[in-house]
Amino acid sequence: MASHKMSARDVNVFYGEKQAIRNVSIDVDKENVTAFIGPSGCGKSTFLRTLNRMNDTVVGCRTEGRIELDGEDIYASEMDVVLLRARVGMVFQKPNPFPKSIYENIAYGPRIHGLAENKSAMDHVVETSLHRAGLWNEVKDRLQESGTALSGGQQQRLCIARAIAVDPEVILMDEPCSALDPIATAKIEELITELRGRFAIVIVTHNMQQAARVSQRTAFFHLGELVEYGATADIFTNPTQTRTQDYITGRYG
Amino acid sequence: MPLSMIAVIVLALGAIAFAAARSKARLFKPVGTERLHSRPNYHAAHMLLWVVVPALIFVAMWSFVAPRLINQSILTSPAASELPPPGIERDAVLNEIRDLATGKLEVSFNPAAEQLAPVYRDARDHYTILGGIAAALLAYAGGGYAWTRLRREFRARNRVERAVMVVLVAASLIAIFTTFGIVISLLFESLLFFQKVSPAEFFFSLEWSPQTAMRADQVGSSGAFGAVPLFWGTIFIGAIIAMIVAIPLGLMSAIYLTQYARPRFRAWMKPLLEMLAGVPTVVYGYFAALTVAPAIRDAATWAGIPGASSESALAAGVVMGVMIIPFVSSMADDSLAAVPQAMKDGSLALGATPSETIRRVLVPAALPGVVGGVLLAVSRAIGETMIVVMAAGMAANLTLNPFATVTTVTTQIVALLTGDQEFDSAKTLAAFALGLTLLIVTLILNIIALRVVKKYREAYE
Structure with missing residues (x-):
């Protein structure tokens, strides 16, 4: 029985008057990769962004309901959003390295959170993070070059390494491969599989094969509702809802 | 009759030509499935440009040339023998003549000016009428040329578009040439300065x-x-x-x-x-x-x-x-x-x-x-x-x-x-x-x- 890392109860999200998420309740496992799938505009990315309160930065966005991280309400007034985001990291759709050196991209998070005492400790954090993201061998000789000079796939792995460097508990990935070619995508998927167990991972994807390849749990969203949530194998072979079945067999989406 | 009147007449001729060309172009009918290349307004605008532009350019140039021609005819008139030799004084008298003739001055200080004012008036009328006739002829000539080209197949639209572009280019060139003019005049005066004071003193000496x-x-x-x-x-x-x-x-x-x-x-x-x-x-x-x-x-x-x-x-x-x-x-x-x-x-x-x-x-x-x-x-x-x-x-x-x-x-x-x-x-x-x-x-x-x-x-x- 997998233990729950995060759980959401009756979450509603509004953009101004428009409701984007309706009564979503879901649990995210600690040891598994959870995939959110669904057609464009179904609210899967919006819901993902509620899990580390990135929607707070969107003007006019309002969240209702309860979301817990290890039993703590992350929308409670005592919750510090800066610490929350250090615990729940995020990787975005388009690789967004800072216009700094590769080294500085990784060191950015540890530095603001005071995770490294001195230069050699920081070197260690940078090296470990790049190793875990499978990028070390490609960039070890050019750590001082700009992060924006890397290829798209390398940039995305740099962003994953950057998230890992803060030592989060959960990593949220918002369509991390949609801007990448198939070979870079395969590398990221491999990386996700390696990271599983060390971090709770939630990945939003519009690519159903990808969900099937990397995840153990899958949630299907449609029109702001959570239609079905279960083991990935069940969702893809034996869905209980006709809407899920229609989507995965390609009738719409 | 001042020169501005001539410009107004030219514009009036242009308006007539525009209306005439448009009503003729409206009668053009497409042949078969082919569509008309230029709509009547383009034919009319093409006509207007040919009537107005050459004539107005002439009027603008004439407004620079005419005063010189008028002065010339004053100086060659018999009464001019009493005028002082060329120089500042003669220019002053010429100005006085002009002001007397146009009514800005009522009494003259110089007796010669009094005599020459009618000469000025005659010369001015003479050259204005001459300029007016020339401008009208140019307008007719331009209009006549454009009228011969006013046919169904004539691609007036492209010509008009090109004229618009020329106007826009001219507008932007004026700003650029003004900048150059400023730089050149500054440069000229500065060179005069640097002939009196060495650049080394100007740029490096500490006393002003x-x-x-x-x-x-x-x-x-x-x-x-x-x-x-x-x-x-x-x-x-x-x-x-x-x-x-x-x-x-x-x-x-x-x-x-x-x-x-x-x-x-x-x-x-x-x-x-x-x-x-x-x-x-x-x-x-x-x-x-x-x-x-x-x-x-x-x-x-x-x-x-x-x-x-x-x-x-x-x-x-x-x-x-x-x-x-x-x-x-x-x-x-x-x-x-x-x-x-x-x-x-x-x-x-x-x-x-x-x-x-x-x-x-x-x-x-x-x-x-x-x-x-x-x-x-x-x-x-x-x-x-x-x-x-x-x-x-x-x-x-x-x-x-x-x-x-x-x-x-x-x-x-x-x-x-x-x-x-x-x-x-x-x-x-x-x-x-x-x-x-x-x-x-x-x-x-x-x-x-x-x-x-x-x-x-x-x-x-």
């Missing part, structure tokens, strides 16, 4: 005292044209004190407006801030001279700072800095807004606070744009005249004390040109050399700033 002797026996006004104290004063006020005020205030207000302010507050605040740029500089000058400068002097005297003057570099610089805030702020605003949201999100998602995100990610990423804005602001500040004329003073001091009085290039230009000197004295010509120096420096600053900003824009597109 532009009083030159008006009479050979005058004492104590030998003239010294070392512009270094002026350059220093300009840099001290415009590039140092003003920027110490404008850069932090402008940058911080831009950060507040782009990152923290609610949209409704921003919608109010931004135009309000930009209004600072619309305040006439003479108003800033009053403010600097009457309010800021005395306050600074009193404070400095109270604090026991030596050399405090009521026309201090600090007063002029601070007020100029306030004037420059909108430039820095709006450039910084643009470049902060151009940093992709993804960059900001990436930092926030790592648990950085908004101020950490601004300090470590947004500002470094926006820095080239900010630098460009600052350079533009500097180039504006050193060329600014009114504030320093009113608040900075005249004494050319080479000092680091911001409470002392210094002078700037623009202040001195004003001072040099408002004297009662001969126009070819070294003192007056020095103003052109100063102006040229200022123009070149601001031009270079602008070019660098635009390059920096452009390069930065490319980085995010």
Whole structure:
């Protein structure tokens, strides 16, 4: 029985008057990769962004309901959003390295959170993070070059390494491969599989094969509702809802 | 009949030609499936251009030639033998004749003018009628040519489009040629100056005292044209004190407006801030001279700072800095807004606070744009005249004390040109050399700033 890392109860999200998420309740496992799938505009990315309160930065966005991280309400007034985001990291759709050196991209998070005492400790954090993201061998000789000079796939792995460097508990990935070619995508998927167990991972994807390849749990969203949530194998072979079945067999989406 | 009447007649002919061409072009019918190339309005506009443009160009040229022809006929008339020889005096009489003939003068000082006024009137009427006939003939000729081409297949639309383009090109060339004209006239006068004063003295000598002797026996006004104290004063006020005020205030207000302010507050605040740029500089000058400068002097005297003057570099610089805030702020605003949201999100998602995100990610990423804005602001500040004329003073001091009085290039230009000197004295010509120096420096600053900003824009597109 997998233990729950995060759980959401009756979450509603509004953009101004428009409701984007309706009564979503879901649990995210600690040891598994959870995939959110669904057609464009179904609210899967919006819901993902509620899990580390990135929607707070969107003007006019309002969240209702309860979301817990290890039993703590992350929308409670005592919750510090800066610490929350250090615990729940995020990787975005388009690789967004800072216009700094590769080294500085990784060191950015540890530095603001005071995770490294001195230069050699920081070197260690940078090296470990790049190793875990499978990028070390490609960039070890050019750590001082700009992060924006890397290829798209390398940039995305740099962003994953950057998230890992803060030592989060959960990593949220918002369509991390949609801007990448198939070979870079395969590398990221491999990386996700390696990271599983060390971090709770939630990945939003519009690519159903990808969900099937990397995840153990899958949630299907449609029109702001959570239609079905279960083991990935069940969702893809034996869905209980006709809407899920229609989507995965390609009738719409 | 004045020349403007001729122009009106030409335009009237143009209107008739336009109407005629349009009604003829309306009768064109397409053949088979082919569509008409040009609609009637294009045929009519083509006709109008041929009638009006050559005739108006002629009228414009005639308005330069005719006065000379009129003078010629006055000088060849028998009564002209009493006129003085060519020179200033004869020109004065000719002017008098013209003013008598057109009724600006009622009595003449010169008896010859009285006699020649009717000659002027006759000559003027003669040449105006001649010009009018020529303009009308040109209009008819142009119209006739265009009329022969007025056929169904004629591609009038392309011709009209090309004429529009020529007008636009001409409009932009006027601005460019004016700039060249300014540079050339400055260059010419500056060369005259550098024949009297060596460039080495002007650019490197430390003494500025532009009083030159008006009479050979005058004492104590030998003239010294070392512009270094002026350059220093300009840099001290415009590039140092003003920027110490404008850069932090402008940058911080831009950060507040782009990152923290609610949209409704921003919608109010931004135009309000930009209004600072619309305040006439003479108003800033009053403010600097009457309010800021005395306050600074009193404070400095109270604090026991030596050399405090009521026309201090600090007063002029601070007020100029306030004037420059909108430039820095709006450039910084643009470049902060151009940093992709993804960059900001990436930092926030790592648990950085908004101020950490601004300090470590947004500002470094926006820095080239900010630098460009600052350079533009500097180039504006050193060329600014009114504030320093009113608040900075005249004494050319080479000092680091911001409470002392210094002078700037623009202040001195004003001072040099408002004297009662001969126009070819070294003192007056020095103003052109100063102006040229200022123009070149601001031009270079602008070019660098635009390059920096452009390069930065490319980085995010």
